[in-house]
Amino acid sequence: TRTTAEWQQTDSAHYLHPFTDSAALARKGARIITRADDIYIWDSEGQKILDAMSGLWCVNVGYGRQELIEAATRQLQTLPFYNSFFNTATPPAIELAELLAEITPPQFQHVFFGGSGSESNDTVVRLVRRYWDLQGQPERKVIISRKNAYHGSTMAGASLGGMSEMHQQGGLPIPDIVHIEQPFWFALGRDERSERLSREEFGRRAASWLEDKIQEIGPGRVAAFIGEPVQGAGGVIVPPSTYWPEIQRICDRHGILLVSDEVITGFGRTGQWFGCETMGTKPDLMTFAKGVTSGYIPLGGVMVGERVAKALANGGEFAHGYTYSGHPVACAVAVANIRLIQREGLVERVREDTGPYLAQRYAELAGHSLVGEAQTCGLMGALQLVRDKTSGAPFPAELAVGMMCRAHCFREGLIMRAVGDRMIIAPPLSMTRAQMDEMLALIRRCLDLTLAELQQ
Numbered sequence: 001t002r003t004t005a006e007w008q009q010t011d012s013a014h015y016l017h018p019f020t021d022s023a024a025l026a027r028k029g030a031r032i033i034t035r036a037d038d039i040y041i042w043d044s045e046g047q048k049i050l051d052a053m054s055g056l057w058c059v060n061v062g063y064g065r066q067e068l069i070e071a072a073t074r075q076l077q078t079l080p081f082y083n084s085f086f087n088t089a090t091p092p093a094i095e096l097a098e099l100l101a102e103i104t105p106p107q108f109q110h111v112f113f114g115g116s117g118s119e120s121n122d123t124v125v126r127l128v129r130r131y132w133d134l135q136g137q138p139e140r141k142v143i144i145s146r147k148n149a150y151h152g153s154t155m156a157g158a159s160l161g162g163m164s165e166m167h168q169q170g171g172l173p174i175p176d177i178v179h180i181e182q183p184f185w186f187a188l189g190r191d192e193r194s195e196r197l198s199r200e201e202f203g204r205r206a207a208s209w210l211e212d213k214i215q216e217i218g219p220g221r222v223a224a225f226i227g228e229p230v231q232g233a234g235g236v237i238v239p240p241s242t243y244w245p246e247i248q249r250i251c252d253r254h255g256i257l258l259v260s261d262e263v264i265t266g267f268g269r270t271g272q273w274f275g276c277e278t279m280g281t282k283p284d285l286m287t288f289a290k291g292v293t294s295g296y297i298p299l300g301g302v303m304v305g306e307r308v309a310k311a312l313a314n315g316g317e318f319a320h321g322y323t324y325s326g327h328p329v330a331c332a333v334a335v336a337n338i339r340l341i342q343r344e345g346l347v348e349r350v351r352e353d354t355g356p357y358l359a360q361r362y363a364e365l366a367g368h369s370l371v372g373e374a375q376t377c378g379l380m381g382a383l384q385l386v387r388d389k390t391s392g393a394p395f396p397a398e399l400a401v402g403m404m405c406r407a408h409c410f411r412e413g414l415i416m417r418a419v420g421d422r423m424i425i426a427p428p429l430s431m432t433r434a435q436m437d438e439m440l441a442l443i444r445r446c447l448d449l450t451l452a453e454l455q456q
């Protein structure tokens with residue numbers, strides 16, 4: 001094997017990392033992650049790190065699960081690949097489709113598989129347009145999404161997403177995708193503070209921006225609204241409780257399809273199997289990836305609700321699909337993963353035990369002098385770091401306080417992600433209370449170290 005320095009050198013010579021400034025990375029060298037177990041990862045220097053991000057929001061059952069490894073091995077030996085294009089199908093894909101129909105809300109009896117979250121959201125764009133064509137309303141093309149949303153990196157995924165750098169770099173969005181503001185009370189509700197909007201009032205206000213946009217475009221041209229139940233990559237932004245029910249009413253009023261991007265919020269993350277159940281919506285389409293296999297192998301897909309499924313059933317061929325749609329090894333791992341979540345009662349554990357416990361402990365962290373807002377939803381959490389606790393005034397961007405805090409975490413053996421000055425976590429759902437205490441102690445310590453550095 002190679003030394004850390006050798007890995008780093010070869011890495012920067014050949015490997016372009018996603019969302020990374022290669023020159024900056026080359027100067028400091030990548031951290032080489034070599035193995036993992038339970039909720040921990042280890043680097044090539046032997047340091048143990050508590051992974052409070054579940055990899056990239058995906059390792060819901062934790063690392064090193066034999067059931068998943070065995071399911072993959074068995075399937076690789078029996079049938080490593082076959083497609084579902086030639087009027088063919090494989091047992092694991094059929095079994096997974098059946099299982100998904102069972103664990104998702106009742107309107108979902110059908111699934112279209114892909115390889116990732118981005119592909120799944122691309123499929124949504126095509127499905128939505130196909131649906132309205134089949135309804136004889138081809139002029140319904142516009143999909144409304146939200147600023148600061150993340151829906152993936154393909155052309156359609158990045159267009160649906162509302163990240164301005166991604167739009168600038170790709171000449172995006174593609175036509176007929178538009179964005180409204182996000183339901184981010186701390187950033188926006190406070191701006192509208194002259195009116196002193198409560199969170200609940202702000203939630204209704206943020207939903208009304210959808211109605212305004214529909215009126216601006218013309219209801220007869222709007223095809224769908226897409227949103228993450230809780231915006232993840234945007235900074236774990238938990239919307240006010242009034243937001244989603246109002247969004248649902250607006251979509252119903254105009255007959256617009258509601259799409260829930262459950263790539264992060266699916267498979268127990270929010271304390272229900274899917275985030276739409278926590279938020280109280282009834283989506284027509286629902287995308288998933290990540291937690292479906294706990295990230296052990298790539299898989300994604302779209303749950304297709306009865307309204308769209310009925311139209312498709314009578315519509316002839318839907319000219320769309322991927323080589324890896326319903327990949328048998330990925331599907332076998334997904335089946336094993338879902339059965340494991342069921343057997344260990346991980347969704348209930350998040351709902352009844354670890355989720356409420358995290359909420360309680362984050363409410364305590366809200367008292368820390370760096371923290372302007374602490375939010376949780378199930379096992380997702382956000383800490384907004386601020387210069388002035390009372391006014392909520394931010395630090396100057398040049399200070400890069402979020403990155404400063406993240407660097408302390410890295411040194412102390414904790415993976416916490418920084419979105420600007422918002423520190424976010426999404427730990428494995430398999431986490432015990434004792435492990436949660438260990439994580440929370442590390443978080444507090446890193447906040448203290450950040451504060452001390454700022455006071456130097």
Ligand code: PLP
Nearest residue numbers: 116117118150151152263264289
């Ligand atoms: N949708 C959401 C909400 C996501 O968070 C992500 C990835 O983080 C995606 C879509 C894209 O998924 P993938 O990276 O698997 O393409």
